[in-house]
Amino acid sequence: MTTLAIPDLAGKAVLVTGASTGIGAALARAYAAQKCRVALHYNASRAPAEAVAEAIRDDGGEVFLVQGDFSIPADVERVVEESAQHFGRLDGLVNNAGGMLGRIAYADQDEAHYDAVMDLNARSV
Template identity: 65%
Template sequence: MLTLPDLAGKAVLITGASTGIGAALARAFGAQAAKVIVHCNSSPDAAEAVAADIRAAGGEAALVRGDASKSTEIARVVEEAASAFGRLDGLINNAGAMVARVLYENMTDDYYDAVMDLNARSVVVASKAAIAHLKKRGGFIVNTTSVAARTGGTAGSGVYGSSKAFVGAVTKGLALEFGKYGVRVNAVAPGFIETPFQEKYALPGQGEKVAAAVPLGRPGTAEDCVGAYLFLASAAMSGYVTGQTIDVNGGQFMP
């Protein structure tokens, strides 16, 4: 892996870091000698295993737990993360879920609230809480959106896709507001990535259909996503990049 010296010593909070893309990111930032704050909610054992891997490789890691769908909890998570190493230099808003596959015609207010609170509101609240710390030295926010934000999703994932489209718009709005602090805000939009998320929510045969259709001929892996986040986190690599979304989907969708 390419070494990015400007990430060394930076304190980075990664939400939803116990499995999948978040776990791969936590290990990757640890390998860059960043101080990684691993956030989890329902999978503390998996999160502790990620933190243990970082420490075993010679890195520094702390663990914070809280429900990202609850504003008071995700704000607390940010404050605990900033306290863990006495600073906060980067925030990766990665926590999210489809919650369930529900068609628009069957949608309820409770379902809508559950999806939007977790995937959309959490990004706004965490970023609001983080900016007080990030603006001290300049820093970065990288949000995780989705190919579903570009396409509308598949059957039953429309509300999820809409919540991720919200994240894409919020990324631009935050970039406009936070630029004056030297804080860059960007996003990554993964496509079909083989993670526990897809194991839980993918339609039957969806992975095979993606593999047959995308130019690169296979679904993605969590590790395929890492480079885009590291690029956007590194001021040396992307210091004049803000308000942008990088698609990581093997050509599944080309905007």
């Protein structure tokens, strides 16, 4: 597959949240292919995140791996701060972290579950 070069992205520092698998991992790889410096966030999927980071490094990219639970506001702040400190700045952010926290029928959801889903998917942004 040929990657279209976007010269304006080269050297930019980008944080991709939820980047251990799926869309986030693909975005992290795509930014790295554009010569971006990538902060790769993950929560529980450490091994897949390390595999993405290794693939980026193997292709000559620069990556910073950072863990955080985005349902916890202090973790969100820490991930952003550590990423910015590592690269000296952040030029871009992809808010990809999220999840359903289990498949529960709407009628069966209680307030605690609803709040947990909102904390992860909306408030963390």
